[in-house]
Amino acid sequence: MAAVQETVDRVRSIDVEQYKYGFVTEIESDKAPKGLSEDTVRFISAKKSEPAWMLEWRLEAYRRWLTMTEPGWARVEYPKIDYQDLYYYSAPKPKKQVSSLDEIDPEILKTYEKLGIPLREVAMLEGVEPRPGEADTAKRKIAVDAVFDSVSVATTFKEELMKAGVIFMPISEAIREHPDLVKKYLGSVVPTSDNFFATLNSAVFSDGSFVYVPPGVRCPMELSTYFRINERNTGQFERTLIIADKGAYVSYLEGCTAPQRDENQLHAAVVELVALDDAEIKYSTVQNWYPGNSEGVGGIYNFVTKRGDCRGANSKISWTQVETGSAITWKYPSCILRGDNSRGEFYSIAISNGYQQVDSGTKMIHLGRNTTSRIISKGIAAGKSQNTYRGLVTAHRKATGARNFTACDSLLIGDQCGAHTVPYVEAKNSSALFEHEATTSKISEDVLFYCIQRGLSQEEAVGLVVNGFVKDVLQQLPMEFAVEAQKLISISLEGSVG
Amino acid sequence: MTALLEIRNLQAEIAGRKILDGLDLTVNAGEVHAIMGPNGAGKSTLSYVLAGKPGYEVTGGEVLFKGEDLLAMPPDERAAKGVFLAFQYPLEIPGVATMTFLRAALNAQRRKRGEEELSSPDLVKRVRETAKNLGIDAEMLRRPLNVGFSGGEKKRNETMQMALLEPLLCVLDETDSGLDIDALKIVANGVNQLRSKERGMIVITHYQRLLDYIVPDIVHVLSAGRIVRTGGKELALELESTGYAQYQSEAA
Ligand SMILES: Nc1ncnc2c1ncn2[C@@H]1O[C@H](COP(=O)(O)OP(=O)(O)OP(=O)(O)O)[C@@H](O)[C@H]1O
Ligand SMILES: [Mg+2]
Numbered sequence: 186m187a188a189v190q191e192t193v194d195r196v197r198s199i200d201v202e203q204y205k206y207g208f209v210t211e212i213e214s215d216k217a218p219k220g221l222s223e224d225t226v227r228f229i230s231a232k233k234s235e236p237a238w239m240l241e242w243r244l245e246a247y248r249r250w251l252t253m254t255e256p257g258w259a260r261v262e263y264p265k266i267d268y269q270d271l272y273y274y275s276a277p278k279p280k281k282q283v284s285s286l287d288e289i290d291p292e293i294l295k296t297y298e299k300l301g302i303p304l305r306e307v308a309m310l311e312g313v314e315p316r317p318g319e320a321d322t323a324k325r326k327i328a329v330d331a332v333f334d335s336v337s338v339a340t341t342f343k344e345e346l347m348k349a350g351v352i353f354m355p356i357s358e359a360i361r362e363h364p365d366l367v368k369k370y371l372g373s374v375v376p377t378s379d380n381f382f383a384t385l386n387s388a389v390f391s392d393g394s395f396v397y398v399p400p401g402v403r404c405p406m407e408l409s410t411y412f413r414i415n416e417r418n419t420g421q422f423e424r425t426l427i428i429a430d431k432g433a434y435v436s437y438l439e440g441c442t443a444p445q446r447d448e449n450q451l452h453a454a455v456v457e458l459v460a461l462d463d464a465e466i467k468y469s470t471v472q473n474w475y476p477g478n479s480e481g482v483g484g485i486y487n488f489v490t491k492r493g494d495c496r497g498a499n500s501k502i503s504w505t506q507v508e509t510g511s512a513i514t515w516k517y518p519s520c521i522l523r524g525d526n527s528r529g530e531f532y533s534i535a536i537s538n539g540y541q542q543v544d545s546g547t548k549m550i551h552l553g554r555n556t557t558s559r560i561i562s563k564g565i566a567a568g569k570s571q572n573t574y575r576g577l578v579t580a581h582r583k584a585t586g587a588r589n590f591t592a593c594d595s596l597l598i599g600d601q602c603g604a605h606t607v608p609y610v611e612a613k614n615s616s617a618l619f620e621h622e623a624t625t626s627k628i629s630e631d632v633l634f635y636c637i638q639r640g641l642s643q644e645e646a647v648g649l650v651v652n653g654f655v656k657d658v659l660q661q662l663p664m665e666f667a668v669e670a671q672k673l674i675s676i677s678l679e680g681s682v683g
Numbered sequence: 684m685t686a687l688l689e690i691r692n693l694q695a696e697i698a699g700r701k702i703l704d705g706l707d708l709t710v711n712a713g714e715v716h717a718i719m720g721p722n723g724a725g726k727s728t729l730s731y732v733l734a735g736k737p738g739y740e741v742t743g744g745e746v747l748f749k750g751e752d753l754l755a756m757p758p759d760e761r762a763a764k765g766v767f768l769a770f771q772y773p774l775e776i777p778g779v780a781t782m783t784f785l786r787a788a789l790n791a792q793r794r795k796r797g798e799e800e801l802s803s804p805d806l807v808k809r810v811r812e813t814a815k816n817l818g819i820d821a822e823m824l825r826r827p828l829n830v831g832f833s834g835g836e837k838k839r840n841e842t843m844q845m846a847l848l849e850p851l852l853c854v855l856d857e858t859d860s861g862l863d864i865d866a867l868k869i870v871a872n873g874v875n876q877l878r879s880k881e882r883g884m885i886v887i888t889h890y891q892r893l894l895d896y897i898v899p900d901i902v903h904v905l906s907a908g909r910i911v912r913t914g915g916k917e918l919a920l921e922l923e924s925t926g927y928a929q930y931q932s933e934a935a
Contacts, residue, residue, distance in 0.1 A: 630737065635774040638734050639784075639844065640762040640792035649787055653778030653827065 217274035223247060226388050229274045233357045233392075236364060246377040246387035253381045259544040260573045260605060261513045263486060271451060273389045273422070342406065349405050351435075352397040356424055359395035366397055370428050374457035374494045374521070382453040382515075383490040390424035390455065398433035398464075407663050408437040423454035429464035431497065436467040438663060452511075453488045462497030462524065467505070469662055470518075471670055473677075474510035481540025481569075484512025491518035495527035495556075503530040504547065505661040507670045509677040512541060517575065519548035522556035522584075529558040532658040534670075536651075536677050537570030537602070546576040546607075551587035551617065560591040563655045567598035567681030573605040580617035587617040595625040596654050598647065598681050648675025685750040687712045687883040688733075688852055694743035695732050702728045704908035706744070710852070710883040717886045717894055717919060720905035721927040726887045727771050729905070730854045734768040735761055748852065763795035765851030769841040769858045771887075775829040781840065782824045785810050785847060792848060813846045817873045818866075834861030842873045853877065853884045859893040871896030891923045906930040 217228045226247045230240040255266070346353050352363060360367050377387040398404050429435050439456075452474070458466045468491075477484025487510075493502035504518040520529025531547035549558035558578065566572035572595065580587040595604035606623050628650060636646035652659070652671050659667050688710040695703040702725045710716050720726055732739050733746065735758030746753040753761060776784060790800040801809070814824060817839050829837050838858050845853055855874070859867055874897050878884070886897055894902075894916060902918040903910045904927070911930045912918070 629774070632774045632776060634734075634736050634758070635770065636776075636784075636788075637759045638736075638762055638768055638770075639788035639848070640759055640795060641787060642759050642791065645787065645791055649779055649784070650776060653776050656778035 217272060219272055220269040221247075221271070221273055221389070225273050229389055229391070232274060233360070235357075235360055238364075238368065239360050242372070242377065243388050246384050247389075249378050250381070250384040250388055253384060255381050259515050259575070260571060260607075261515060261542040261544050263513055263542075266451060266486075268385075274391065345405055349402055350399045351402060351404050352395065353408060354395055356390075356393045356395040356426060359426075363395070363397070366428065367395070367426070370457070370459055371426055372457075374459060374492045375455050375490050380490060382488040383455050386422045386424060386453045386455040386490070390422045393424040393454070393456075394427070394437075394439075395425070396427040396435060396437065398429045398435045400431040400433060400461075402430075402433050404433070404435040408435065421452045423452075423456075425454070425456040426459075427457070427466055427468070428459045429461065429466050429500075431461045432463040433461075434465045436469070436663065438469040438471070438666060440471040440473065450483075451486050451488070454490070456489070456491040456518075458491075458493035458502055460493065460495050460497060460500035460502050460524075460527075463499045464497060465501040465503075466493060467503045468493070468518075469666065470504075470506040470508075471662075471666060471673070472506065472508045472510050472514075473673060475512075476510050476539060476541050477512040479539060479680075481512070484541070485510065486513045487511040487516065488513075489516040491516065492521065493519070493529065494521045495524050495529060495553075497527070498524040498553070499526045500524050501528040501530075503532070503661070505532040505658065506534070506545075507658075507662070507673070508533070508535040508543060508545060509673055511543075514541075514543040514545055516545045517547055519550065520558060521550045521552065522558065522587075523552045524556075525553040526555045527553055528556065531558075531560045531562070532661040533562045533574075534565070534655045534658045534674070535563070535572060535574075536565045536567075536674060537572045538567040538677055538681050539570060540568070541570040543571070544573040544575055546574045548577040549579070549589055551578075551580040551584040551589070553584060555586040555588075556584060557588045558590075560589070560593070561657055562591075562593045563658055564593070564595040564604050565598065565651055565654070565678070566595065566602035566604045567678055569601045571603045571605070573607060575607045575609075577609040577611075578619055578621075579609075579611040580614045580619075582613045584614045585616050587612070587614060587619075589617075589619040591619070591621045591623075593621075593623040594654070595623075596651065597625065597627045598651075598678065600627075644675070644679055647678050647681060651675070651678060684711075686710060686747070687714075687749060688753075688885075689747040690744070691746075692744035693729075693732065693746060694741065695728060696740045696742055697728065697738060701742070702908055703732065706905070706909045708885075708903065708910055710885060712851070712883050713878075713880045714900045715878060715884045715886060715897065717888060717897075717899035717902045717916075718905050718910075719888060719902065719919060719922055721931060724905045725908040726905055727856055728908075730768050730771075730856045730885075730887065733761075733766060733852075733854060734758060759791070760795065762848075762850075763792045765849075767845050767848055767850030767853050769838075769845055769853070769855040771856040771860070773829050773837040773841050775827070775832075777827050777830050779828050780825050781828045782807070782810060784828045785824075785844065788844070789847060810843075810847060813843055816876075817843050817846070818869050819843055835863060835866045838862055839866060839870060842870050846873055846877060849877075851882055853882065854887070855884065856887045857889065858886070859888055859890060867893065868896060891919045894919045904930055 217225050223244060226243050230243055375383050377384055427437060458468060460466050474485035474487060495502050502520050508514055518531060522529050529549050535543045535545050537543045547560055560576060562574050564572045564574055574593050576591065578589045593606050597604055604625055608621055610619050612619060632650055633646045636649060637643060652674055659670060662670055686709045690706055690708040693703050693706040718726055732741060741754055786806055793800055810824060811821060819839055829840060838861055841858060858870060862870055886899060899916050902914055902916055904912040906927060
């Protein structure tokens with residue numbers, strides 16, 4: 186235990202440093218030993234200086250997980266995961282440092298350029314160090330500031346949020362600083378016993394975000410803006426909890442259009458949203474994890490559980506996702522429409538190319554009266570990929586007047602990929618009205634030629650046509666990300682034709 | 684002087700079927716050529732071969748564009764070099780606003796030619812002016828390209844694209860079909876404004892009426908995959924009364 190205690194102290198002191206300078210300092214990675222046991226769970230909890238109740242919560246999840254089996258119903262295939270052969274904790278570690286942008290893979294730089302991300306931000310995202318000779322710390326700080334003046338921006342944001350009474354911090358901090366809120370809501374939407382991957386996450390989650398917006402408060406900024414600047418290594422078992430109290434509103438964006446690499450192949454995040462009476466949460470995701478190489482080797486397995494609970498009357502939760510990365514995506518952001526007149530929305534763009542496999546969709550569970558939901562899903566399959574929409578819409582006995590509209594469109598590029606639609610619909614209340622539309626089409630060679638005749642390259646033509654296809658969903662994204670997402674979509678389809 | 688376009692003994696197939704069979708045609712800069720001919724003669728096929736549509740296999744002959752081997756260029760390069768085809772059946776692109784499409788096309792061509800991209804305000808201004816000249820409502824520029832456009836609106840849109848892209852060789856494939864009489868005048872007027880010393884045009888049509896407005900320098904009859912007769916603008920009038928029967932039997 187002594188070694189653990191020592192590490193805990195070190196992590197604490199680093200936390201203080203981070204706070205002082207307001208940016209992520211370089212610390213050496215320290216990993217928990219390989220494999221998963223009660224000790225691993227204790228190690229993680231100790232690392233985070235968690236209170237006893239949190240450790241208990243994790244352990245309970247761990248014991249539950251031991252009794253569960255990995256689900257096999259999704260239309261994805263991958264070699265069996267050896268859970269004892271994985272690392273479950275490694276301290277946040279900055280990217281491999283390089284001394285100048287010249288050292289970054291030109292391919293990656295090209296991607297940033299296409300995304301329109303300014304070079305100074307690239308330098309930050311890719312972890313560029315100051316030039317040799319400038320390596321002393323004082324100068325280094327200046328260099329970092331010069332590369333990206335995020336510190337002052339972040340501080341301004343923090344103050345603004347505080348003034349509004351919005352709590353926005355890493356969940357590890359919230360566990361220590363706001364235990365009552367965390368205890369009340371953590372696991373209240375996705376119980377520790379929910380599913381194999383969520384249960385695993387509950388046992389070993391690394392970190393993530395915590396947001397609480399007090400009654401009647403409209404969060405004064407898109408939390409995306411803040412996030413973009415601060416996000417670093419959120420870890421492979423991310424845990425996010427967002428609560429909008431009565432009449433509150435918050436818009437949150439997770440992820441980044443920039444290419445994301447990670448040594449850890451398995452990612453199993455859990456996101457829980459709670460909207461009380463008259464509250465609204467808008468949650469947007471842009472996911473661009475490494476999809477593997479052109480032969481389909483490597484790439485992230487992304488097994489995510491995301492669920493929102495419209496707990497109060499007239500509440501609203503809206504999910505928007507742009508999924509372009511990962512080797513395997515297993516992800517069903519869902520809404521439980523518990524409050525009367527509550528509303529759930531799911532807008533999705535899922536693109537697969539190369540050997541990617543996507544099985545994604547949503548569940549809309551209508552429990553309250555006059556609850557409404559809307560699902561717009563756009564799947565694009567290219568290369569040798571498989572792209573499945575899997576959706577469930579149910580109305581329970583008391584859900585009088587439930588309404589759902591679902592439109593699922595799939596676009597195929599080339600003839601070696603597959604698109605599949607698996608909708609489940611159940612209505613136990615006869616007044617429920619569910620509408621479902623689905624289309625599958627191949628990208629039209631004639632339309633592509635028309636664009637090319639006007640001067641577009643084959644790839645530009647595909648990008649344009651696909652962006653048109655997904656427009657209804659893109660419009661749901663916060664403005665600044667919609668533009669980047671649009672470019673990202675074109676980039677992810679490169680090499681898909683011809 | 685090198686011709687703008689020189690087609691020699693062009694042979695082309697679709698799906699193994701020979702459609703163009705020894706076609707010769709020379710268009711000099713500044714000239715407007717009309718091509719008439721029966722349905723299925725190969726007029727659209729000629730326009731697609733010039734534009735480089737996949738599936739159209741050239742099995743013989745050559746095409747020089749300003750002295751360069753046109754058939755060796757990929758289709759987007761042909762476009763950037765100034766070959767424009769106004770489609771007989773313009774395609775719809777759901778979700779892509781007309782303005783967005785025009786921006787993409789114009790800037791793609793400029794990039795390929797090593798020119799600066801147009802800034803948004805410049806582009807919008809140019810598009811608006813061009814649209815206005817062709818009686819196209821500004822509201823239409825926001826609508827997805829050709830989606831739900833009437834036949835006539837699609838043809839006007841093709842003409843607008845042509846005016847914006849300022850090509851050197853304009854191939855108009857039945858741009859008059861679907862136009863009402865007023866629209867025909869507006870479109871013809873738009874096309875006439877593009878006539879210039881540097882530019883050549885091939886106007887494919889079934890109707891003499893269009894040629895009252897766009898007066899051609901030369902008229903050709905295309906039948907069974909080759910040019911079977913060439914004359915002045917009066918040839919169009921003659922065809923109006925005689926039809927194509929004589930050429931079809933000749934070709935058969
Ligand atoms: N994809 C295809 N496969 C097989 N035959 C084709 C294909 N496309 C065109 N054709 C044939 O090629 C011939 C020439 O067609 P084309 O469209 O060039 O005629 P056209 O002169 O433009 O006729 P129109 O006046 O009706 O527009 C026709 O017989 C047509 O059926
Ligand atoms: Mg034709």
